[in-house]
Amino acid sequence: MRRVAWGITGGGQYLAESVKAMREVAARNRVCTFVSRAGEEVLRMYGLLDVLQEISRGGYLEEIFLESESGRSFPMTGRLMLGRFDMLLIAPATSNTVAKIACGISDTIVTNAAALAEKAEVPVLVLPTDLREVVTRAPYAVNREVCRGCEICPPQTACPQGAISGDDIRSIDLMLCDGCGTCLPLCSSGAIDAVRMNVRRRCIDLRNIEILRERGYVILESPEEIPEAVEGEVFKRNNMHGSE
Template identity: 50%
Template sequence: MRIAWGITGAGHYLSESYEVFRKLKQRYPDLKVSIFISGAGEEVLKMYGLSGSLDSIAPGGYMEEIFLEKDQGKSYPKVGRFLMDKYDHLIISPATSNTVAKITHGIADTLVTNAVTQAVKGSVPVHIVPVDIAGVVRSELPYNIDRDLCQNCEDCPPKNDCPKQAFTDEPQIDLLLCDGCGNCVDICTYGAIKGGEVELRIRDIDSRNVQILRGLDEITVLDDPYAILEIIH
């Protein structure tokens, strides 16, 4: 079986999506996965420390590549595979509210939304895990500095020892430089660096877009990444 996995710029459900695909690869050694990553998806994968883990799922070679949006120009030539009977499924997990809104309104101006368009045209089943379905969700943040605990040390070990030089002078963590390694968490004497859960309220418009998505041909909406395990067998 050959699967295309699309990743967009959501932190919510990102780690769970990775774990699901890792389990699938363990369960089905012959499974081939290509990964299509949006520009925002690439940044968020790095923030959450997952960029270096994807080669365990897509190790390279034909039909096991990792495609970055920045490398695919404006025409995204690799999505042509969906018209050539190359994939059995396209799974988008996680899918941001922005991605869902574009798909529901026929916009295909990113690598992942274009992949969905071509998959539908090529009669490839599309499964999407939106992060903003309804109600309230709890989501994990990338690393940040707790101002109530930070002592603004003149000599700041986390800043001095950051391999990516992701700390600014204020200090703040520049999430576009941070790769989520977590070294700073262990060396901050005051425990001021942490991730953590936040409560997010889903906007009405995002919830409505998910309902529209449910009614589109060739697309199945999944409530969470674990539902993927019921599809691939």
């Protein structure tokens, strides 16, 4: 059984797939979850925040630490320096998180965890959101070209979070939406949906990923690789600085 520190950042791409993979990992290992402020917001938008309790069930080294509740010093990331974890997994890792780690910046709970893991030679696995060009699902939104601005809007009335607003063309406040989907079948015009987006790579993102690879970070290309990588030989401690 391995002790896994899991960092979640604010990327929608690969988020649901990473959660699914970590459910499999948690069935055989102990998982402690560290969530950045942006990660918390995006988890809520996709309706996945409460699912974390099925992965990190609350015992020692199986807690959920939210950056929004952890102060500015992120004391619980110090467990990485104390050798409490066998590895740190960051999935998904946004381009912003990858860039910060590449530049040595540690101002979020996840980038701080990465810095301490590297100092303590704890193996780090990173699943970047910008390694490949993909099509990903965005949170729910109102298609303004389809919305008819009904005088009585059933989705607006029924939304348990009060996230839908507007007297004419409606809109969804993603800071309130929790991705429950109550609104979907209630919109007679079918104006509410989860938008699909093409995610393209930037050259600078690829360079930052290569910087991490050169420093010994293990870069994954898909969430499907997570369970095997966590339990495989790839995480022997001597791999962390194998390129030096």
